[in-house]
Amino acid sequence: METDLTVSSSAQTLVTEQGIKALCEHGRGGKRIAASISATPRVLRDLAADEVSVRRCVAGNRNAPQDLLAELAADEDIRVREAVATNPATSKKILSQLAGDLSSRVRARLVPHKNAPGELLRLMARAGSRPGLTGRS
Secondary structure: OOOOOOOOOOOOOOOOHHHHHHHHHOOOOHHHHHHOOOOOHHHHHHHOOOOHHHHHHHHOOOOOOHHHHHHHOOOOOHHHHHHHHHOOOOOHHHHHHHOOOOOHHHHHHHOOOOOOOHHHHHHHHHHOOOOOOOOOO
């Protein structure tokens, strides 16, 4: 028997952790849940192992724990790393890590970030578009 699982758009609807996992297991709502501000760190960790589009939503979620963002900052997919770079909750330490990314697209996302240290921005400006400004190449 297949269970009909739906995600309500109502802000008043509470979805339990079990319900969220069930939705993901049935292939429904992974991106929507990963982007939700009500997703718990535990659920976000589970979703971070999913496909690229879901990992990208996790990487952009303000509630993602810093250690998870650090992990996603090293993701093989550029779009996931870009999402970490634009996440307002990303720490200065992780932004500094991303400053050494091989992708100029990822590095460019750091410039308007509110947590980007001035020293890092000056270093990036002097280095131009060369990767490896923080020792990572």
